[in-house]
Amino acid sequence: MLLLEVRDLSVTIGPLQPLDRIAFTLDKGSILGLVGESGSGKSLTAMALMGLLPLIGGRVSQGSVRFAGTELVGLEETRYRALRGRRIALITQNPMTSLDPMLRVGAQIDQVGMLHRGLTAAAARQRSIELLDQLRIPDATTVHGQYPHQMSGGMKQRVVIAMALAGDPELIIADEPTTALDVTIQAQIIQLLVDLVRQRGLALVLITHDMGVVAQACDGVVVLYAGRVAESNSVDAVFAAPAHPYTQALIACIPRSGQASGSLRGIPGIVPSVAGYSSGCRYHPRCSLAQARCQTEAPTLQARGSHRVACHFAGTQGSPNG
Amino acid sequence: MADAQSTTPSAAAAPLVRTQGLTRVFTSRGSLLGRQRSLTAVSDVDLDIPRGQVTGVVGESGCGKSTLARLVLRLLDASSGTVSFDGTDLAGVSASGLRALRRRMQMVFQDPYSSIDPRYSVRDAVLEPLQVQGVRLQAADRRDKVESLMAMVGLNPALADSFPHQLSGGQKQRVGIARALALQPEFLVLDEPTASLDVSIQAQIIALLEELQRDLGLTYLFISHDLGLVRYFCNRIVVMYLGRVVEILPEPLATVRHPYTRALMDSTFEPDPRRRRVVTLLRGEIPDAFKLPAGCAYAARCPRASARCESERPLLIDAPAATAGHRLACHHPLEP
Numbered sequence: 001m002l003l004l005e006v007r008d009l010s011v012t013i014g015p016l017q018p019l020d021r022i023a024f025t026l027d028k029g030s031i032l033g034l035v036g037e038s039g040s041g042k043s044l045t046a047m048a049l050m051g052l053l054p055l056i057g058g059r060v061s062q063g064s065v066r067f068a069g070t071e072l073v074g075l076e077e078t079r080y081r082a083l084r085g086r087r088i089a090l091i092t093q094n095p096m097t098s099l100d101p102m103l104r105v106g107a108q109i110d111q112v113g114m115l116h117r118g119l120t121a122a123a124a125r126q127r128s129i130e131l132l133d134q135l136r137i138p139d140a141t142t143v144h145g146q147y148p149h150q151m152s153g154g155m156k157q158r159v160v161i162a163m164a165l166a167g168d169p170e171l172i173i174a175d176e177p178t179t180a181l182d183v184t185i186q187a188q189i190i191q192l193l194v195d196l197v198r199q200r201g202l203a204l205v206l207i208t209h210d211m212g213v214v215a216q217a218c219d220g221v222v223v224l225y226a227g228r229v230a231e232s233n234s235v236d237a238v239f240a241a242p243a244h245p246y247t248q249a250l251i252a253c254i255p256r257s258g259q260a261s262g263s264l265r266g267i268p269g270i271v272p273s274v275a276g277y278s279s280g281c282r283y284h285p286r287c288s289l290a291q292a293r294c295q296t297e298a299p300t301l302q303a304r305g306s307h308r309v310a311c312h313f314a315g316t317q318g319s320p321n322g
Numbered sequence: 323m324a325d326a327q328s329t330t331p332s333a334a335a336a337p338l339v340r341t342q343g344l345t346r347v348f349t350s351r352g353s354l355l356g357r358q359r360s361l362t363a364v365s366d367v368d369l370d371i372p373r374g375q376v377t378g379v380v381g382e383s384g385c386g387k388s389t390l391a392r393l394v395l396r397l398l399d400a401s402s403g404t405v406s407f408d409g410t411d412l413a414g415v416s417a418s419g420l421r422a423l424r425r426r427m428q429m430v431f432q433d434p435y436s437s438i439d440p441r442y443s444v445r446d447a448v449l450e451p452l453q454v455q456g457v458r459l460q461a462a463d464r465r466d467k468v469e470s471l472m473a474m475v476g477l478n479p480a481l482a483d484s485f486p487h488q489l490s491g492g493q494k495q496r497v498g499i500a501r502a503l504a505l506q507p508e509f510l511v512l513d514e515p516t517a518s519l520d521v522s523i524q525a526q527i528i529a530l531l532e533e534l535q536r537d538l539g540l541t542y543l544f545i546s547h548d549l550g551l552v553r554y555f556c557n558r559i560v561v562m563y564l565g566r567v568v569e570i571l572p573e574p575l576a577t578v579r580h581p582y583t584r585a586l587m588d589s590t591f592e593p594d595p596r597r598r599r600v601v602t603l604l605r606g607e608i609p610d611a612f613k614l615p616a617g618c619a620y621a622a623r624c625p626r627a628s629a630r631c632e633s634e635r636p637l638l639i640d641a642p643a644a645t646a647g648h649r650l651a652c653h654h655p656l657e658p
Contacts, residue, residue, distance in 0.1 A: 037520045136603050152608070182382035182608070183547050187589035191601040209520050212550075212591030216598055235595050253525040254593045255554030258575060262532055264554065266525030270490045 001028045003203045004049075004171060009063035009073075011048055013056065017227070018044055018274040021063065023301070023308070024222045024232055028170070031197055031204045033218035033235070035211060035250065039271035040224040042207045046173050049205070050090055051080040068170065086116040089164035093176040095156035098163065099148045105159045106144030112166035124166075131162040135192060154185035161192065172196075175207045190217050212254045215239055223247045226272055226282035231314075233307040243307070243314040245289050281311070289313045336409070337370035338509055338541045339394060343403035344369070346389055361611050363389040365565040366403070368638070371509075376535060376542040378556030378574075380549050380586065384611050385562040387545045391511045394543060395427055396420060407509070425455060427509040432517050434498025435486045444489075444497055445482040448472070451504040471500040476530055492523035499530065503538075511543045516551075528555055549583075550590035558647075561586070564611060564619040567638055572647030579641050579648070579655040582620045618653070626654040 004026040011019035019041050026032045034042050047053055048060060051072060065072040067088065072080070084090075092098055100108060106128055113124035125144070132140035135158045148156055157177060164172055174193060178186035194217050197204045206218060214221050214235060222232040223246060231244040242248045249267045269286040272278065278285055284294040293312055301310045309315075344367040349360045364386040371377045371394075379387045392398040394405055396412045405412045407423060415423060428451075431437055438447050445468050452459065452467070459467060469479045475496040486494060495515060502510055512531065516524035528551070535542055546552050552559055552574070559571040561583045569580040578584050588599055602625070609615065609622055618624070621631040631653050641650035643658050 037522050183549070183589045184382060184585050187591075187601045188603060190591075191603060195603075209522075210591060211521070211593045215593045215595045216591045239593070239595050250522065251593050253521040254591070255550055256592060256594065257550070257553065259554055261554065262529075262536070264525050264529050264532070266527070266529055267522040268526070270492065270523070 002026075003028045003068055004205075005064075005066045006049070007064045007066075009045075009048060009065060010061045011044060011053060011058050012061040013058040013274075016274045017061065018058075019048065020228045021301070022222075022224070022227075022229055023063075024220075024229070026171075026203050026205065026220070028203050029197060029201045030219040031194065031206055031217060033214035033221040034205055034207045034224065035209065035214050035221060036224035036230075037209055037250075037267075037271045039226070039273065041227040042209075042224055043175055044227075045224070046090065046175050046205070046207055049173055050084060050088065051075065051077075085112060085169075086167045087169050088171045088173065089167060089169040091157075091160055091164050091172060091174040091177045093179050095153070095160045096148065098160045099156060101148050104145055104147055105151070105156075106146075109144075109159065109163050109166050112163050116167040128162065128166060131165050132159070135162055136188075152185075154181050154189065157181060157185075157189055158192070161189070161196075165196070169202065171203045171205070173205045173207070176209070177206075178213075179208075193217070210254070211251045223250065226277055227274065228282060229301055229308060229310060230283065231307075231309045231311075237307065241315075243309045244311045245287050245313070245316075246283050248317070249286075249288075289316055336373075338373045338408055339369075339371035339543070340406050341367055341369045341394065341403065342406075343367075344390070344393055344400055344405060345402045346386075346393055346398060347401045359612050362565050362614070363611070364393060367567055369560060369567070371541060371543055372558070373508075373541050374539050375557040376544055376555060378544045378546060378552035378559045379562060380546055380552045380559060381562035382547055382586075382608060384564060384608060386565040387562055388513055390562070391429070391513045391543065391545050395424075395429055395511055397429070421455070425505040426507050427511070428502040428505065428507040429511045429513060430495075430498050430502045430515045432514040433494075434501070435494050438486065438497075438501075440486050443483050443485055444468075444472070444477070447486075447497055448500045448504060451501055455505060457505075467504070471504060474503060474534070475500045476526075490523075491519050492526055495519065495523075495527050496530070499527075499534070503534070507540075509541045509543075511545070513545045514547065517547065524551075531555075548590070549586040550592065564609070564614060566619065566651065567649070568620065568651045569641075570638075570647065570649040572645050576645060576648055577658050579644065579650050579658065580652050581624050581626050581654075581656065584656060585623075618651075626656075628654065 002025060006022060006024050009019060009022040010017060022045055034045060036042055049065060053059055060073045109128035110124040113119040113127050119127060129140045129144050132143055137143050137158055178189045193204060196202055208214060218235050221235050221238050223230045225246050230246045238247060242251055253266055255264055267286055280296045281294045281299055284290040299310045299312050301308050344364060346364045347360050347362050349358055367390060379390060381387050393400055407427060448468050448471050449464060468482055472479045477496050516527050534540060544556055556574055559574060560567055561569040563582050569583045578587055588601055617632040617635050621627040636651045636653050638649050638651040641648040
């Protein structure tokens, strides 16, 4: 069942347009990976969905975000506030941007339940401890009474996830939720999020720069490059036959088990800054397949079934990264 | 790297670096009124680093891998145990002798610019190691040296007058590598050189390091938290957990026997949806390094742990029924 539909979403900040006609859909009970390098517009997309653009002086200049039948673009702030934390929750990369260092973590989770779900203090506390326990936190009652500084990074991120769940949301947006954590903890947190989506019928937008995370955890994927969608489809289809040279290159950045040494390449160059976008296809300066046409003519996002790709030479297998 | 892998018997017999019983204890006061506490960051590590090869050390935060890196270069002094470099015991070397040895062994840091003056241009940063070593060059030779080092690490020489804030993360790391190569060392310690980079840039840097290793015949000690990357890049893999070596894999694709190495392997995110794995959710976390248990440090998180594991620490021994050089510290290893 369709929960979120983003169409032609463009965002401007002053004279700059860092997001250009982003489009994707997300069903209930599924996980969408939003992937790309730093500077590709992933976090800005999250802010646009959360209605937080005014905080950074940005605004939606065109397009639509429909969440469970409600248009979010242009929604009054008071109504947005009723959605945020309640029906749509955000998990950020650094748990300390979400936690107050001066308050016991339990009180912070309780607040969400009291504010968004009208629970009494006692009911909120009981619910918070249940959530912590479901997130595999040992001795949840003790942890409920601790301060953030008494916890490891992985534990803090679990607390932030508990806060996100306390409002009983339908949609969670997780922006690089495990980047700062140790690898075994990272795998645990991703698995927890996947289990939550499956068990509760939530929907999750998982923002990452790592195609390995996408392959392991997501149902669908949207590859962003320099503020535009390069390619999107189901994860299985994209990994079986990546059509955009950028998608191919991103996948090839992560060594596979048994990959011969000397065969890893990376992507030459870096993502341009929003003030320095090139004409034509924005990926052409780094692309192994680029021709003269790519320098002048921006490829449009072509749809075939569930597949979307923006490349004049889509489907051509380049040498992975050129 | 095929050449690097075929070790001659003499090279295998004389590793470039050898540590024996290497241990480092840090002491700290827990709080204002707290009593002094001590933490053994690296405990009793015996390690050979063969010439012309890439030895990987993998583990999570607090496993002692960065402390080990610093001990091996004697940027830190050992509490006990020895490090020898090409047959010389580093503990017995004078300050001037150590400075001479440092020409032969260099380090690449995770964030090279946290250790470089932000007012240094790329040129200044690349030449600094030469100045420290008292190498005097004519102006023209200096220019050539900067240009050749920059070319070697894939930097456009036009960037020589740029400052750190004008460079991307990948470019800064290339400068860090150029600095490390300035004195033409034999041995590089690479301490998580790609941990703060995007995967696309990480792959560029790893490709560069592979090329340099092959072309210059360098010996690397590569420190990382990423077992997938280490298995790709390294000839031998040393797995550490809370200060101790728990397993040594003599080749990157050797069958893993320690449950912790298995957990690290299950935690890598392979870019292939056909090979999805379900991670077993664990309740335990990495224990406090100040309060290590008497037995195996991994027992609290280990699915195979028995009462014996909690009381008796397993020693690092030759793994049963395994390739020579496969070492293991576990009472209940996984089947080969």
